[in-house]
Amino acid sequence: MTPDPGPPGRGLTPSERPTVPLTKEPGPSGHARPEPDTMAQERGKGRRAHRPWSARRLPAALVAAVILVAAVAALADVVAVRAGRPSAAWRRHLTDALATRPVDDVWMLTGAAAAGAAGLWLIALALTPGLRHWLPLRSTADCPRLRASLDRDGAAGLLRDAALRVPGVGAARVRVRRHRVKARADVRFRDPRQVKDDLTAVLGEERDRLALAAPPRIVVRVRRRTG
Numbered sequence: 001m002t003p004d005p006g007p008p009g010r011g012l013t014p015s016e017r018p019t020v021p022l023t024k025e026p027g028p029s030g031h032a033r034p035e036p037d038t039m040a041q042e043r044g045k046g047r048r049a050h051r052p053w054s055a056r057r058l059p060a061a062l063v064a065a066v067i068l069v070a071a072v073a074a075l076a077d078v079v080a081v082r083a084g085r086p087s088a089a090w091r092r093h094l095t096d097a098l099a100t101r102p103v104d105d106v107w108m109l110t111g112a113a114a115a116g117a118a119g120l121w122l123i124a125l126a127l128t129p130g131l132r133h134w135l136p137l138r139s140t141a142d143c144p145r146l147r148a149s150l151d152r153d154g155a156a157g158l159l160r161d162a163a164l165r166v167p168g169v170g171a172a173r174v175r176v177r178r179h180r181v182k183a184r185a186d187v188r189f190r191d192p193r194q195v196k197d198d199l200t201a202v203l204g205e206e207r208d209r210l211a212l213a214a215p216p217r218i219v220v221r222v223r224r225r226t227g
Contacts, residue, residue, distance in 0.1 A: 054130030162206040168195040186225035
């Protein structure tokens with residue numbers, strides 16, 4: 001009788017024992033389980049990162065200054081009238097104009113249009129986040145509350161450096177927008193169509209490395225440059 005060799009790996013040192021990759025272990029459905037990094041990336045894809053909100057310091061300061069000046073002027077005139085002094089000339093002129101001018105007067109319509117435009121502007125500032133020059137990055141499963149953004153000029157610089165590494169590209173100009181990346185390249189040698197295909201592929205890989213929450217579409221234009 002031959003002795004039972006026992007389970008595989010008995011009698012071997014830890015460095016000599018074969019290792020079984022955990023990522024290949026089949027799950028309940030019979031498919032291989034994905035790696036932890038892949039699972040984290042898949043979970044992170046479901047989270048949508050939003051553009052950060054602007055503090056709106058300048059518009060808020062302008063509106064507060066206008067309201068403060070108007071309130072102080074009106075209050076000072078009311079206090080002067082209560083003290084027995086005549087009302088200010090600007091107040092009498094404004095009261096007479098509002099009482100005597102018809103509704104279809106040019107100045108009345110101009111003032112109403114200006115007030116309506118200012119109101120719409122303030123509503124747009126209140127409902128939109130602003131900071132259109134920043135591109136939000138994807139959040140990960142490890143840090144779901146982490147919010148990061150990338151400047152458009154910085155993204156354009158990285159994409160331009162990647163474009164210049166393509167053989168045949170002598171000069172490149174890249175502009176990054178929210179939904180589109182426009183790249184223009186001057187071809188020194190090689191077939192422009194091949195350079196365009198390589199440039200599109202390289203820019204796509206570099207764009208994916210930026211980990212943008214909403215990857216923009218890439219538009220490439222090339223032209224032959226001689227001399």
